[in-house]
Amino acid sequence: MNDTIVAISDVSKRYAGAVQPALAGVSLDIRRNEFFTLLGPSGCGKTTLLRLIAGFGMPDSGQISLDGKLLGQTPPNLRPINTVFQSYALFPHMSVAENIGFGLEMLGQPRETVRSRVTEMLRLVRLEGMGERRPAQLSGGQQQRVALARALAPAPKVLLLDEPLSALDLKLRREMQIELKRLQTETGITFVFVTHDQEEALAMSDRLAVMRDGVVMQVGSPENLYDRPANLFVAEFIGEANFWNATCLERSGAGGRFAIGTSKAVMPVAEAQGLAEGAKAVLVVRPERITLGAAEPGLLHGTVETAVYRGSDLVVHAALAGGGELRARLPGSIAAAGLIGTATGFAFPADAVRVFPA
C-alpha cells in the first residue's frame, strides 16, 4: 500500500521573467493506485507540478521519478503517463473513436487491438455508439468523457487530470466526481488530480496535498487534513472553521487552557504543543463540533444573530460576548425561533480544537 509510483524530490521551477518561483522545493510521494489530489488556490503551482510530471517543461532543480526510474529529460511522448487537459484538447478533425485510439495507434498497436480497445473505452465512459461523431457534435460532459477515455486507453501508469471538471455545471460536476472515482477504482490506475475546489478534493481523494505559493503546506487523507490541519492556511482553505484569537493561560500535559479574545471565556484544549503560557494563539474549531451549553461567565457565550434551518442542520451565527463571531452547525431538530436574539452558551470538546501560534 505504501508503494510509491511517482516520487517528487525537492523540485523547484521558476518561469522566465517571473519573480516568484512557481515551485519552491516540492517533495511528494504519490502511491500506486491511489487517487491523489493537488489542491490549492490559482497560482499555487499545482498545474506547474502536473506539467512537470507529464514532461511539458523540466524542473530547474530536483528530480521526478516514475516507478523508481528518474524521468530526467524524457520527453512527454516517451513517458507512460497520460493527461486529461483542462480544455480537453480533443482533436477536432478526428472522430471520437480516432481520438480515443490515437495513443494506441502512436504506440504501434495493431488496428484490431486499437478498435477493440476503443469499443471497450467507449463502454467504460458510457458513450457506446458515439464513436463516429466529431467532438464538436458532443456536449461538454460527453467531450469530457472522450478526453478521459482517450487518456485511459493506452493504460498509462499514471493519469494526470488538470482541473477537468471546471468547465462543467454543478450538477454535471457532481456526477463526474462519482464517475471519476468509479473509473479510478475500476482501472486501478493512479490518478493525480489538480483542483482549486476543496469540496471536490475531499470528496474524491485518497490523499491530497494542499499547496500555496509553490510550497506543499500539508499532505494527508481528507479526514486527516480536515480534522488535523497542520497550519492556519490549511485550516482556512479546507472546510469551514471558527478562528478565534486567544491567549494561553495554563499548560498541563499536552493540552492547556486558553482565554478566547477579550472575553472571560476559558476553554480547555487537548493539544497545545509548542505554545508557552501567556503566548498569543489562534484557536480553530469546526462549526459542527460546537454544541449548545450553559450561558455562564467563564464559558463561551454570545447572542445568536441568525439561525438558518437547512433540514439536516441549523446554521447559527452568533456575536460572542467578548467580541468576535461564532458559526455553529447544530442538529436540525433544535428550534431556530428559541435561539435568535437570545444570549446562548456554546461548548465544544477539548479535542475539537486546533491551536496555532498567532
Added chain:
Amino acid sequence: MNEARHPLRLPGTAVLAALAMLFLYVPIIVLVVLSFNASDMTTIWTGFSLHWYAQALGNDTMLVAIGNSLTVAAAATVLATAAATSAALGIARSGGRVRTAVEGLLGLPLLIPEIVTAVALLMLFVLVGVRLGLMSVILAHTVFCIPFAYYPIRSRLAALDPALGEAASDLYAPAWRRFLRIELPLLAPGIFAGALLAFISSLGDFVITYFVAGPGATTLPVYIYGMIRTGITPEVNALSTLLLLASVAVVAIVFRSGTTPANQTRGEKTS
C-alpha cells in the same frame, strides 16, 4: 436586422460606397467588355467577336510566357508556403521579444517599395553570380511571397489551442507524427489561403520579375508590358481577361475547399 436605420450610420454612406465600388470595378468591366470588341482599335466598339481570344491563344510566344508564369508561380508558392509554415510553427514555440522581432522582420517586405526589393535582388543575384533566368525569377518570387503566405498561416495557428499539440505528444506521438497528424491538418485552411495569396501575388508580379528575369524567362505580365509598348491591341484585353479568369477560378476553388475544415475547428473552440 434593419441596418438602414442604424443610429450611427451617416447619411450618404451608401452612395459613397457605391461610387467606391464603381471606381474599383469599372476599369475591369471595361477591359472585359472591350476584349470582345471586333475592332482593331482598342477603345472603339464595332461589334462582338472572339477574334482576339483566338489570336491570343494562337500566339506561341505568349503561350510560352503563360507557361513561364505558371511554372514560376507554382514553384514560388510551394517554396514560400513551406518556408512560411516552418516560420509560423517556429515562432509560435518561441516567445516574447524574439517573436515580436521575427514577426516584424517577416512582415517588413510588404511595406518595402517593390522597386527597392527588385533592385536589391538584382544586385544580390549579380553579386553572388546567379544567372538571370527562370531560376532567378523563382527565387525572387519566393522571397516576396513568404510574407503573403505567412500571415494566414500564423492567424490560423494563433486560433489553435496549444494543448492540442501537447495532447498529441502526451499520447506518444513523436514530433514529426504530431505535425503530420495534428498541426498540418488543422493548419490546412491557413496554409491553403497562404499558398493562394502567394500564387496570385507571383502570377501578377511585374516590377520584380522585370528586373530579375533573364532571356527566355519572360512571364505573362512582362510579355503584356512588351505588347503595350508597341500599341495597345484588344489582344492585350483578351489576355488580361484570361488572367483575371484564372485568378478568380483559383480563389474560388481554394475558398470552397478551405471553408469546411475551418468551420469545424471553430465549432470545437466553444468548449
